[in-house]
Amino acid sequence: MMNTKTVISLKEYEQVQDVYLPPQTTRILKNDYSHVFHLSPSGLDHYHLTAKSMIGLVNCEDHLFQIEPKMKTPIIWDWLAVAYDLKSLEWDWSRVGFASSFGDMEWVVKSFIKECQRIYSRGIKKGNVQKEEPIAAVRGSLNATQTFHRWLKYDYRFECRFDELTEDVNENRIIAATLSAMLVHSYHDSNIRGDLRSLLQIYGKEINQSISNLFDPSLWIREIQQLPLNRTNAHYHRGIQWAFLYWKTTSLDFSLGHVQSHSFLLDMNELFELYISKRLTTELRPYGIQVIQQKYDYLAEMGRIRIIPDVLLKTPSGREIVLDLKYILKRDAASINSNIFQMLAYLTARKAKHGILLYAGGKERTDHIKNSNFTVHQWSMELDKENGAELVEARMKELAERLVKLW
Template sequence: MGINKVLYRLKEYETVTGVVLSTDSVAQLRRGFGVVLTLRPGPGETWDITASSYVGCIELSDAIFHIRPKLAVGTLWEWLTWAYDISSLRFRPPVTSVDELTGNSEWLVLFFIKECFTIWRKGLRTEYEQQEQTLDKIRGQLRVAPTLQRWMKQEYRFVCTYDEPTRQGKENKLLYAGMRHMAQKRYRNGEIRRELERLLRLFESVEKGQMDTPALPVSASEQVAELARIRITRLNRQYVQALSLLALYWKMTEFSMYEGNVLCDSFILDMNELFERYIARRLAEELRVHGIEVQAQPLHWLAEANRLRIIPDLILKNRSGREIVLDAKYKVRGERSGNPDVYQMLAYMTARSTSSGILLYVAGAERVDKIRNTDKKIYQWSLGVDEWTDRKSQDERFERIIQHIVSMLEE
C-alpha cells in the first residue's frame, strides 16, 4: 500500500509552515535541492520551508512541493519559447495554466515525442565513419604498406580503409539518451510511455541493436553541455526543435535523483537563468537587423594580473565597435535595492571601458544615473511584467527598449 503524499503549494520566495517530512526526505532536500528550498526547524517536529527563484515540482517519497512563479502562464511560456528557441510552439501554448506548465513534464515530453516521430519519418541523419579491414578484394582505399606485409607472410588479402554509413551520430544518440531517461519516469497519461517505448524500438532498429549511449542515470548537466556543442547546418536542421525541447527537458530535470529504492523526482526551472536567456536570445534576434551584435556572458578582469574576474550578462556592440553593457535582473527594482546593482554595473563598464550600461529589471520604476566626474551613464529599465501583464504590453515595452538601444549606439 502506497504512502499518501502531502501536496504543498507555494510561490517564489514564499514560505510554507508546518511541513512534516521523513528523515530521508529532509536529507534529500538539503543535499539535492538546497538552492531551491530552504529548510528551518518549526514547532514540534515540523519544518518551515522557503522557496527561492526556482519554480516547478519536487516529488519525494512522502511529499510533493509545487512552486509557482509570480507570472502569468502566457509570460512564462513566452520566455521559455524564446530562451530555448522553440519557435514552433511560440504561438500555441500546450497548457492553459501555470499549474500545468510547472506541475509536471508531460506536456514537454509529448511535444518531444512528436518531433522525434517527425524526424523518423523524414529519415535519421546518416554520417560516415572510417573503418579499416582486411578484405578479399579492394574496397575504398588500399593501404599499400600493411598489405605488402601480409603478402610477405603469404596472406594474399588487402588492407583497406573505407567510409561506412552509420546513424550513430551525435544528434541521434542525444535524442535516444533523452528517450531512455524519459521512459524511466512515471506519467499520468499512459500513452506517453507506450509512445516512448515505440520510439526506442525504432531508433534501436536502425543499427540492428541498441544505440550507443551512456548507461542511466544520465547526467543532465553533461547532456545540456553536449547539446550546446552541436552546430546546426542544413544537414541537421530538421533536428532543431527536438534538440531545443530536449535541452529544456534536461535543464528542468537536472535535480532529479534516484538513490536505491528512494525516488526523488523533480521538474525545476531556474527563473533567473530563464530571464537571462530570454533577454539574450530576443535581443540577439531583434538587434541583428540593426547591425548590432549580442555577446553573451563574456569573461573579463577588473584588476591587473588577471584578478577580480567579472562576467557581465551581455555586451551589445555595433559595427563601428561602440558597445553597451547590459545586465538582466530577475527582480522588481526598488528605490533602494538598486544600489548594489549599480555598483556591479559600474565595475562591468570600467572593465570594458564603455560609457553606457543598462540594468534591465522584470518590473519596477525606471531611472537614469549620470556617474559623477565621469562620462558614464547607467540606465535602469523595466519590462513592466507582473502577474497580470498581457503579451501585447510586453511586446510594446520590448520594442521601446530595442529602439532606445539602437538610438544609443547611433549617437
C-alpha cells in the same frame, strides 16, 4: 495499500512557515536542492521553507513540492519558446497539459515525441565512420603488408580501411539518450511509453548504449551545446532544442517502489536572461547592434578581479552598452546600491558610457555618476503590473527602441 505523498505548494520566492519535514527529506533538500529552497529551523523537524528563483516540481519519497510561477502561464510559454528556439511549435501550450500541471514534465515529453516523429518523416541523419578490418573483397584502401601476412596463414581476406555509412552520429545519440532517460518514468498518458519505445528502436538501433553516464544531464547539455548546426542536420534543430530543455530542467530522482517520477525545475533567472537576450538579438539586428551574452572580463590588471556582465550590446563602430538583468522587483535602497556599484565596475572595465539595470518590475530612474561620464539607467519590464503576454511583448519592443536612442 497505496502510499500518498504530502504535497506542499508555494510560489517562487514565497515562504511557508513551520512545515514538518522528516530527516531524510530534510537531507535531500539541503544536499540536492539547496539551489531551490532555503530552510530555517523552527522546531524539532519543523522548518520555514522559502522558495528561490526555481519553479516546477521536486519529487521526494514522502513529499511533493510544487513551486508555481508568479507570472501567467502564457508568458512563461512565450519565454520558453523564444529562449529555446521553439517559436515554430505547431500547437499551443494548453493542448499538451502545460497550463494545468506546470511541474509535470509530460508536456515536454509529448512535444519531444512529436518532433522526433517529424524528424523521422524527413529522414534519419547518417554519417561515415572509418573501419579497418579483414573483408572478402577489396574496399577502400588496401593494407598490402597485413593482407600478405594473413594469406600466409591461409586466410584469404583483404585487410582494408574504408568508410561505412552509419546512423551512429551525434544527433541520433542525443535523441536516443533523451528517449532512454524519458523511458525511466511513468506517465498519465498510457500512449507515451509505447511511443518512446518505438522511437528508440529507430534512433537507438545502432547507438552504443553502454555509456556509463548515459543519464548524466551535464554530458548531454555539453554535447548539445557543441553540436554544429548546418544544412545536413537543420531538420533536427527543434528536436535537439526540446532535448536540451529536458536535460536542463529534469533530474532523475527518488522513486516510490518501481514508479519513477520527474523533478522539473526551471530557473527563472536564467530564463529571464535567455529571453531578453534572444529578443534583443532579433530587435536590434536591423540596426547592426550585436548582442553578446556572458562575456568574461577583468577589472584589475594582470587578469585579476574577474567580472561577467550579463549582456554587452555593441555597435559596428565598437561602442558598447552594458546590460545587467535582474529577475527581481526593485525594492530596498541597499540592494539597488550594490547593483549600481556592480554596474560601475562593468562600465569601468568595458570603457562604456551607459549601463542598464533591467529589473522585472519596479519604478524607473536614471543616475548620472559624479566625476565620470557614466550613466546608469534602471529600467523595468513592468512584470509587477500583471501584464498579459501581448503587453510583455510590446514592452520588449519599446525597450529595444529606447536602447537604440541611447546611441
